[in-house]
Amino acid sequence: MRTLFTLLFLYMGMLMFGQTxxxxxxxxxxxxxxxxxxxxxxxxxxxxxxxxSDVLSIDQGFWASEGILVIPISPEEPELQIRVFPNPVVEELTVTTAGNELLAMHIFSVNSKRVLVQLVQETRLEHKIDVSHITKGVYILQLFIKGKGLKEYKIIKN
Structure with missing residues (x-):
């Protein structure tokens, strides 16, 4: 009887096949x-x-829609000659713009809380930001440049 059940299970196992x-x-x-x-x-x-499966099936692979948008990266755009130093900073951060007109400077904490907003009233090559009141940590400096848009820098405050 035991042999019969064993053979029956083996035979049923050979008949059954599953999806792989x-x-x-x-x-x-x-x-x-x-x-x-x-x-x-x-x-x-x-x-x-x-x-x-052995039969022809159209259910695998990548189906691209007609709405593919390719945005080229333009290598002709010149790099902005902006320097932000010292980094890490203790009391005063210096931003040199090399002729680019700066409109505003914002500092955000890493959890997106705005810590400082400084509007630029005059065109200068060098701007100073007092960060002595900011606690130690990592911040994002956003520079709004006329005609060039937004540029971001990671700042470490010691």
Missing amino acids: SDRTVIASAGGQLVSKFQNVSFTIGESAVGYV
């Missing part, structure tokens, strides 16, 4: 780099996990 989820990569490119000590295989594509 295999991890595969749909690669558009790739290659293999081999040296004496290392072997590196790589692919450029996306990983896909899905139902594997």
